[in-house]
Amino acid sequence: MQSLRVNGYDMAYLDIGKGPPLVCVHGSLCDFRNWSPVLGPLTTRHRVISVSLRHFFPDHWNGSGHTYSLAQHIEDVIAFIADRLPYYAVPRFLEFVDELPRTIALRVDKQVLRERGVSPETWDREAAGIRLRRERL
Numbered sequence: 001m002q003s004l005r006v007n008g009y010d011m012a013y014l015d016i017g018k019g020p021p022l023v024c025v026h027g028s029l030c031d032f033r034n035w036s037p038v039l040g041p042l043t044t045r046h047r048v049i050s051v052s053l054r055h056f057f058p059d060h061w062n063g064s065g066h067t068y069s070l071a072q073h074i075e076d077v078i079a080f081i082a083d084r085l086p087y088y089a090v091p092r093f094l095e096f097v098d099e100l101p102r103t104i105a106l107r108v109d110k111q112v113l114r115e116r117g118v119s120p121e122t123w124d125r126e127a128a129g130i131r132l133r134r135e136r137l
Helices: 030-043 069-086 109-115
Strands: 004-007 010-017 019-027 045-050
Touching: 004 030, 010 030, 010 069, 019 030, 019 069, 030 045, 045 109
Parallel strands: 019 045
Antiparallel strands: 004 010, 010 045
16 A cells, blocks of 8 residues: 555555556545455556545544535545546546446447536536646656
């Protein structure tokens, strides 16, 4: 387990494997350990980065403060990604959903996602004032 200072918070994460990055974010009742059963197969072809959101394991939160919100989690994940991946790998829009639309073959139905587009529930990195640096090699 490693940690990275993100928005004033030490975010715990695992970073294993080689290949295209795959960032795994857990749900509300677990932490980065939730991905343990699938890390082996995923790391054979991907660099898997599994994060623990603010106030989840290994953090011990007493429930005080105003830093537990979906918006805060999104900003933390974006800041984490921006610090670890090339600027072109950092998404501008994010929306957390319970499940993705599927085709009859159980593949993600990208047409439905395109038609839905950006909604009022979609988080926008630029609207949040987060600007990315483009570094020249």
